[in-house]
Amino acid sequence: AQSVSQHxxxxxxxxxxxxxxxxxxxxxxxxxxxxxxxxxxxxLQLLLKYFSGDPLxxxxxxxxxxxIKSKFSFNLRKPxxxxxxxxxxxxxxxxxxxxxxxxxxxxxxxxxx
Amino acid sequence: xxxxxxxxxxxxxxxxxxxxxxxxxxxNHRYMYWYRQDPGHGLRLIHYSYGVKDTDKGEVSDGxxxxxxxxxxxxxxxxxxxxxxxxxxFCAISVGQGVGETQYFGPGTRLLVL
Numbered sequence: 001a002q003s004v005s006q007h008x009x010x011x012x013x014x015x016x017x018x019x020x021x022x023x024x025x026x027x028x029x030x031x032x033x034x035x036x037x038x039x040x041x042x043x044l045q046l047l048l049k050y051f052s053g054d055p056l057x058x059x060x061x062x063x064x065x066x067x068i069k070s071k072f073s074f075n076l077r078k079p080x081x082x083x084x085x086x087x088x089x090x091x092x093x094x095x096x097x098x099x100x101x102x103x104x105x106x107x108x109x110x111x112x113x
Numbered sequence: 114x115x116x117x118x119x120x121x122x123x124x125x126x127x128x129x130x131x132x133x134x135x136x137x138x139x140x141n142h143r144y145m146y147w148y149r150q151d152p153g154h155g156l157r158l159i160h161y162s163y164g165v166k167d168t169d170k171g172e173v174s175d176g177x178x179x180x181x182x183x184x185x186x187x188x189x190x191x192x193x194x195x196x197x198x199x200x201x202x203f204c205a206i207s208v209g210q211g212v213g214e215t216q217y218f219g220p221g222t223r224l225l226v227l
Contacts (some may be wrong), residue, residue, distance in 0.1 A: 004155075034215070043203065044156075044218040045140035051213065090155055099144050099214050100171065100206045 001072045002027045004093050006104035009059040013081050014112050021107050023065075023091030032094035033074040034101070035065055047089075050074060061085070083113045115143030116140045117219035119204050125225045132191040134222050138184075144207035145187040146216065147171075147179060149200040156203065158196055188220045 001027045013019060025031065035077050036044040048059025055067040066075045074091060091104040116139035126132050136145060145165055148156040148171075158171030160179040168179050176198060178190045191198055204219040 006155075009153075032214075036218075038115060043220045046217065049215060092156075094214070099216065100146070100158055100161060101205075101216055102157070103148075103157070105153055105155045 001005075002093060002095055002102050004102050004104040006089075006091055006093050006107050008076065008107045010108045010110070012110045016080045017084055017111075019076070019078040019081045019085070019109070020111070021077065021089055021091075023074045023104060024090070025072050025074065025093045027072075027093055027095075031067075033065075033067060034092040034094070035059065035076050036075075036092060037087050038089045038090065038106075044090065047076070049091070076080065081111050083111045085109060086111045117204060117217065119202075119219040120220050121222060122220065123223045125227065126194050127227050128195055131193050131195050132224065134189045134202055134204075134224070136187045136189070136219060137184050138187075138206050139173075140206075140208075141184050142206040142208060143184075145181065146205040147177075147187065147189045148203045148205065149173065149198075150203060150221075163220060171197075183200075186209065191224075194224075196226050198224065199226045200224060 009021045035047040037047050038044050040070045047063050048057050050057045052065045057065045063078050079108045089107045092101040122136045147159040147163040150156045157173045159177050161180040177225045180188045185201045202222045205216045
């Protein structure tokens with residue numbers, strides 16, 4: 001069965017620290033992968049997406065993610081976090097032709113000023 | 114927000130009562146989805162629609178029904194609300210086709226079942 005796993009449930013960083021959030025998936029076919037962010041009290045917003053091609057994808061607000069097929073991973077990174085990055089982050093896998101998304105459990109990031 | 118609105122935004126109801134949540138889009142996208150968000154579970158798909166009167170079940174469909182009589186509206190009904198259905202409900206649409214297809218989410222409805 002297809003699944004997405006985010007191992008870090010709660011991450012606390014100081015401003016300017018580097019960020020890496022883990023995402024691993026289980027799926028044997030071609031994958032489309034996404035990272036969404038949810039700021040407190042808001043809806044999900046798309047950070048970045050991977051469909052094919054360059055495995056290093058860049059998104060909004062300085063975020064990037066690297067697709068490593070051999071490791072079934074799609075980790076999210078940012079070189080220097082800001083207090084405004086405090087949010088919950090979701091990794092998702094797109095399944096089949098229906099476009100259904102399978103989400104990970106989410107990672108709450110708290111950035112201390 | 115990709116032209117998605119949800120109503121109501123907040124609702125408190127009692128166990129056993131029916132509840133209908135509405136998702137409205139302005140851009141005539143074919144695919145629409147209902148998810149629920151719960152701590153520790155991320156988002157889980159309840160039902161989705163691939164056209165007018167065309168719907169299918171998702172991962173957690175028990176206790177929920179949907180209807181889509183117009184392209185722009187996708188309704189989620191809790192026939193008899195239970196406390197386990199207390200959650201935040203998000204509607205989403207798919208934009209684009211094939212490789213470039215991406216889901217965008219509405220603002221959410223926070224439902225409390227007492």
